[in-house]
Amino acid sequence: xxxxxxxxxxxxxxxxxxxxxxxxxxxxxxxxxxxxxxxxxxxxxxxxxxxxxxxxxxxxxxxxxxxxxxxxxxxxxxxxxxxxxxxxxxxxxxxxxxxxxxxxxxxxxxxxxxxxxxxxxxxxxxxxxxxxxxxxxxxxxxxxxxxxxxxxxxxxxxxxxxxxxxxxxxxxxxxxxxxxxxxxxxxxxxxxxxxxxxxxxxxxxxxxxxxxxxxxxxxxxxxxxxxxxxxxxxxxxxxxxxxxxxxxxxxxxxxxxxxxxxxxxxxxxxxxxxxxxxxxxxxxxxxxxxxxxxxxxxxxxxxxxxxxxxxxxxxxxxxxxxxxxxxxxxxxxxxxxxxxxxxxxxxxxxxxxxxxxxxxxxxxxxxxxxxxxxxxxxxxxxxxxxxxxxxxxxxxxxxxxxxxxxxxxxxxxxxxxxxxxxxxxxxxxxxxxxxxxxxxxxxxxxxxxxxxxxxxxxxxxxxxxxxxxxxxxxxxxx
Numbered sequence: 001x002x003x004x005x006x007x008x009x010x011x012x013x014x015x016x017x018x019x020x021x022x023x024x025x026x027x028x029x030x031x032x033x034x035x036x037x038x039x040x041x042x043x044x045x046x047x048x049x050x051x052x053x054x055x056x057x058x059x060x061x062x063x064x065x066x067x068x069x070x071x072x073x074x075x076x077x078x079x080x081x082x083x084x085x086x087x088x089x090x091x092x093x094x095x096x097x098x099x100x101x102x103x104x105x106x107x108x109x110x111x112x113x114x115x116x117x118x119x120x121x122x123x124x125x126x127x128x129x130x131x132x133x134x135x136x137x138x139x140x141x142x143x144x145x146x147x148x149x150x151x152x153x154x155x156x157x158x159x160x161x162x163x164x165x166x167x168x169x170x171x172x173x174x175x176x177x178x179x180x181x182x183x184x185x186x187x188x189x190x191x192x193x194x195x196x197x198x199x200x201x202x203x204x205x206x207x208x209x210x211x212x213x214x215x216x217x218x219x220x221x222x223x224x225x226x227x228x229x230x231x232x233x234x235x236x237x238x239x240x241x242x243x244x245x246x247x248x249x250x251x252x253x254x255x256x257x258x259x260x261x262x263x264x265x266x267x268x269x270x271x272x273x274x275x276x277x278x279x280x281x282x283x284x285x286x287x288x289x290x291x292x293x294x295x296x297x298x299x300x301x302x303x304x305x306x307x308x309x310x311x312x313x314x315x316x317x318x319x320x321x322x323x324x325x326x327x328x329x330x331x332x333x334x335x336x337x338x339x340x341x342x343x344x345x346x347x348x349x350x351x352x353x354x355x356x357x358x359x360x361x362x363x364x365x366x367x368x369x370x371x372x373x374x375x376x377x378x379x380x381x382x383x384x385x386x387x388x389x390x391x392x393x394x395x396x397x398x399x400x401x402x403x404x405x406x407x408x409x410x411x412x413x414x415x416x417x418x419x420x421x422x423x424x425x426x427x428x429x430x431x432x433x434x435x436x437x438x439x440x441x442x443x444x445x446x447x448x449x450x451x452x453x454x455x456x457x458x459x460x461x462x463x464x465x466x467x468x469x470x471x472x473x474x475x476x477x478x
Contacts, residue, residue, distance in 0.1 A: 001062065001072045001073060001074055001075065001174065002072060002073050002075060003069070003070055003071075003072050003073075003186065004070045004071055004072065004073065004140060005070075005307060005308065005351065005354070005355065006070070006351060006352070006353070006354025006355035006356070006357055007143075007308040007309075007310060007350075007351050007354050008070070008140045008141075008307060008308050009070035009071065009140070009354070009357060009359070010354050010357055010362070011138070011139045011140040011308065011408075012061075012071065012138075012140045013357065013359075013362040013363045013366055014362075014366040014370075014411075015110065015366075016366060016367045016370035016371075017110075017238055017370075018235075018236055018237060018238040018370055018371070019236060019238075019366075019370045019408070019409060019410070019411065020107070020108075020109075020110050020238070020240075020408065020409075021138065021139045021140065021408050022107075022110070022111050022117070022136050022137060022138045022139060022408070023136075023137055023138075023139050023142075023147065023405065023406055023407060023408065024103060024106070024107055024134060024135065024136055024137075024242075024404070024405065024406040024429075024431075025133075025134075025135040025137060025147060025151055025403070025404075025405050026103060026132060026133070026134050026135070026244070026402075026403065026404040026405070026429075027132065027133045027135075027151070027155065027393070027395065027400050027402070027403050028099075028130060028131075028132050028400070028401050028402040028403075028470075028471065029130065029131045029132065029133065029395055029396075029398035029399065029400055029401070030128070030129060030130050030398060030399050030401045030469070031129040031130070031131065031397070031398045032129070032398075032399055034129045035397075037396065037397040037398070038131050038395075038396050038397060038398040039396075040085075040087050040122045040124075042396035042397065043085065043120075043122045043133065043395070043396055044081060044085055045396075046395060046396050047081060047085060047120070047154075048081065050153065050154060050156070051079065053153045053154075054150060054153055054154060054305075055075070055305060055306060056118075056137075056141045056142055056146075056150060056305060056306040057079065057084075057116060057118055058075065058076055058077050058079055058116060059073040059074065059075055059077065059116055059117070059141060059306070060073070060074045060077035060115065060116050061073065061074075061113055061117065062074050062173065062174075062179070064179050064180070064183050064359070065176045065179060065180055066180075066360075067359045067360040068180060068183045068184070068187075068359065068360075069183035069186060069187065069359060070355075070357075070359060072179070074173065077116055079116055080115070083115065084115070084116070084118060084119055084120060085119075085120050085122065086119060086120070086121050086122070087121070087122050087124065088102060088106070088121045088122070088123045088124070088134070089123070089124050089125040090102050090123060090124075090125045090126055091125070092125070093127055094125050094126040094127040094130075095126075095127055095471060095472070096244065096471045096472070096473060097441065098126075099123065099126060099132055099244075099471070100242045100243050100244055100440075100441070101242075102123065102134075103134055103242040103244075104239075104240045104241045104242040104431075104440075105240075106121060106134055106136060107136070107240035107242060107406065107431065108238060108239050108240045111136060111138055117137070117138035117140065117141055118135065118136060118137045118138065118141070119135070119136045120133060120134070120135045120136075121133070121134040121135075121136075126471075128471075130401075130471065131398065133395065135151075135154075137150075139308070139407075139408055140308070141306055141307075142305065142306050142307065142308070143295070143297065143307070143308040143309060143310045144295065144297065144310075144384060144386040144405070144407075144418075145297040145299070145300055145301075145304065145309070145386070146304050146305050146306055146307060146308075146309075147305075147386075147405065148386055148387065148388050148389065148420075149302060149303070149304060149305040150305040150306075151388070151389065151403065152388075152389045152393075153305065154395075155389065155393030155394070155395055155400055156393065156394060156395070190355060190356065193352075194356075197349075197352055197353065197356075200346055200349060200352075201345075201349060201353070204344060204345035204346045204349060205345060207344040207345070208341050208344050208345050211340065211341065211344060215337070218316075220289060220316075220318055220320075220321070220330055221289055221316035221318075221330070221334055222288070222289040222290055222291045222316040222317070224291075224314055225377050225378065226291075226377075227290060227291040227375070227376060227377070227378070227379055227380045228288045228290060228380070229375060230279060230283060230290060230380055231278075231279070231282040231283050231436070232275075232380055232381055232413065232414055232415050232436060233374065233375045233376065233380060233412050233413060233414065234374050234375075234412065234414055234435060234436075235371070235372065235373060235374050235412070236370070236373075236409050236410075236411070236412070236413070236414050236433045236435075237414075237433040237434055237435050238433075239433060239434040240409075240431060240432070240433060240434070241431070241432050241433065241434055241436075241437065241440040242406070242429070242430070242431055242432075242440065243429070243430045243440040243441040243443060243444040244402075244404050244427065244428065244429050244430075244444065245427075245428045245444040245445075245447065245448055245473055246402055246425050246426070246427050246428070246467040246470040246473075247425065247426045247427075247428060247448070247451060247464065247467065248424065248425055248426070248464065248465035248466075248467055249421060249423075249424050249425050249426050250424070250465060251451065251455065251464055251465050252266050252267065252426050252451070254455075254460060255451070255454060255455050255458055255460060258458045258459065258460055259325075259328055259458050261328055261331075261332045262332070262335070263385075264294075264335065264385050265328060265331050265332045265335060266328070266451075266454070267383070267385050267419055267426075268292065268294070268315065268317065268331050268335065268383060269324070269327055269328040269331050269450070269454055270447050270450045270451050270454065271292070271317065271381070271383050271417055271447065271450075272317040272318060272319055272327055272331060272450075273324060273327065273446075273449075273450030273453060273454065274443065274446035274447040274449070274450040275290065275317065275319050275381065275446075276319040276320075276322070277446045277449065277450070278437075278442065278443065278446055279319055281442075286319045286320055287320050288319075288320055289316045289317060289318045289319060289320055290316075290317050290319055290380040290381065291314055291315070291316060291317070291378070291379045291380050291381075292314075292315045292316075292317050292379060292380065292381050292382065292383045293312050293313070293314060293315075293378060293379040293381075293382045293383075294312060294313040294314075294315050294335075294338070294382075294383055294384070294385075295310050295311075295312050295382070295384050295407075296310065296311050296312060296313055296342065296347065297309060297310055298310060298311055298347045298348050298351065308351075309351065310350075310351070311342060311347040311348065311349075311350050311351070312342075312350065313335070313338035313339060313341075313342055314338055314341075314378070314379065315331070315334050315335050315338045315383075316330070316331075316334040317331065317334075317380075317381075318330040318331065318334075323457075324453055324454045324457035324458075325457050325458070328454065366411075369411050370411050373411035373412035374412055375412040376410060376411060376412040376413050378410075379410075379413065380413070381413065381415055381416075381417065382407055382410065382413065382415075382416050382417065383417045383418075383419075384405075384407055384416075384417070384418040384419065385419045385421075386405060386418065386419070386420050386421075387420075387421050388403055388405075388420040388421055388422040388427075389403070389422060389423070390423065391423065392423045399469075401469040401470055401471075402422070402425070402427050402467075402469075402470050402471070403420055403422040403427055404418075404420065404427050404428075404429040405418050405420045405427075405429060406418050406429050406431040407431070409431065409432075409433060414432055414433045414435060414436035415430065415431070415432045415436055415443070416430070416431045416432075417429075417430055417443075417447075418431070425467050425469075425470065428444055428447055430443040430444055430447075448464060448473075451464060452464055
């Protein structure tokens with residue numbers, strides 16, 4: 001057994017009836033030859049074979065008596081595949097929008113904490129000999145990097161041949177007294193680390209404040225901890241809506257190279273222009289920069305497939321600027337400053353501080369906040385960029401043509417934008433509640449439109465390269 005770290009535990013405590021803290025991993029499969037080899041039974045057999053490589057899927061939550069400490073994972077639990085593997089069917093005609101609708105429905109219900117915290121759905125009824133695997137995995141199990149590594153194992157991309165399922169002995173549960181005793185010993189160690197944590201926090205904050213003074217006024221950048229009100233920010237409902245869109249990896253890379261900025265700068269610029277379009281449509285104005293939270297991994301090991309090792313950057317998005325080239329210069333500058341601030345305060349400081357989250361009262365505080373928060377003091381929108389598998393996967397004899405991932409919705413924030421690069425494409429996923437957009441595909445359409453505008457401003461073709469292997473996009477306003 002092992003204890004959840006502070007961020008893992010926070011993701012459990014912050015789950016409420018309207019704020020689910022599971023993530024989704026979506027793999028779209030193409031049975032190119034139309035042989036019908038891909039079935040629910042083949043999915044089950046493949047999971048049976050690869051389960052020994054998918055350690056977090058065998059973790060089961062163990063609460064500590066009287067909530068004296070963060071919960072623990074029982075690492076070798078029995079897994080009932082008949083429960084965790086499920087069938088689902090899209091409505092006709094079985095295209096992208098129908099699949100996205102089903103994914104939103106799957107995202108709208110929480111996971112059962114009495115079992116290992118995941119479910120996988122085999123989705124049938126899609127057109128053109130396509131199927132989908134939709135994994136619902138609790139964020140407490142894995143962050144973006146760990147999820148990418150876990151997915152690579154599930155899709156057979158690790159170079160490790162899947163072993164036959166070996167009999168395992170379930171983790172022996174500790175007695176209540178043993179759990180309490182270990183909790184007390186851990187707290188003694190935590191108590192000893194408090195002076196170092198406080199000292200590092202004070203020094204880090206002092207360094208950041210000094211750097212902010214040196215930079216001077218930044219009138220085109222949002223002020224930290226003061227995100228302006230927008231239609232994106234409101235009390236979040238429990239119902240989820242999902243939209244997806246694939247983009248050619250080369251289109252993003254060429255744009256970054258042409259403009260002399262990073263890959264991530266281009267993706268943030270795409271999000272910025274899209275959000276400007278949407279703000280003008282819904283709020284009637286986009287006159288102030290907004291704040292994005294950009295998760296950053298503090299452990300990018302290719303072997304890590306569980307746990308959350310993340311910090312975050314607060315990046316100003318200049319939605320008040322119309323010129324694409326000026327926008328991207330401001331984003332590159334804002335990202336650079338956010339990275340510098342993160343290094344000054346210490347990338348791991350947030351995770352260290354979360355270890356002291358009060359176990360007994362935190363869930364109640366989060367529930368109170370979730371019911372009332374109509375804004376966030378940290379951000380207007382989260383934007384994640386995760387490097388997924390570079391090889392094209394194969395599952396049960398079918399080619400994996402697209403991979404999408406979602407994060408979670410936070411108090412007062414009704415949208416999450418997550419981008420995964422996979423093979424030769426960039427797969428954009430937008431998760432929202434049902435109060436944010438009339439149609440969540442407005443967001444993905446706006447992002448495609450934004451990339452075309454940025455490429456045109458950079459002197460490149462505004463015509464986006466078609467991702468021929470992906471499901472076609474209908475209704476996109478490019």
